[in-house]
Amino acid sequence: MRKRILAYRRRIDALLAQHPENTDWNRILQDHLRQIAFFQHERLVHLIVTMTFAVLTMLSFGIVLLTQLIQLTVLTAALLVLLIPYIFHYYLLENEVQKMYAQYDEIWENCNIILQEKCLWKSSKK
Numbered sequence: 001m002r003k004r005i006l007a008y009r010r011r012i013d014a015l016l017a018q019h020p021e022n023t024d025w026n027r028i029l030q031d032h033l034r035q036i037a038f039f040q041h042e043r044l045v046h047l048i049v050t051m052t053f054a055v056l057t058m059l060s061f062g063i064v065l066l067t068q069l070i071q072l073t074v075l076t077a078a079l080l081v082l083l084i085p086y087i088f089h090y091y092l093l094e095n096e097v098q099k100m101y102a103q104y105d106e107i108w109e110n111c112n113i114i115l116q117e118k119c120l121w122k123s124s125k126k
Helices: 002-018 025-067 070-125
Strands: none
Touching (some): 002 070
16 A cells, blocks of 8 residues: 555646646646545555554553463554554555645645636637
């Protein structure tokens, strides 16, 4: 997922930077909304998983402190080892989706500029 979201965002950044003349910004806007929805879903799933691992880690840590069972220490360490990558992955998803919102605003602006140009062109023909 990391490669996919980074590659997609870079592709849109490049498109916005180059601003090709024959670009169908309305189609790109609709595609971008679809991609945002996919990544938001992924972000929600990872939030739920990350919070579940965080709660389980804290519960097992609390039980270890209360009972001092060595076996639970291993479980707590394993949960902590799994929790850290989940936190980093969720952080990546959150930041990239926020950047995609900014891209959406730029694409929307391009759609409005093209719409205004078409309106001006039609009014000048009259």
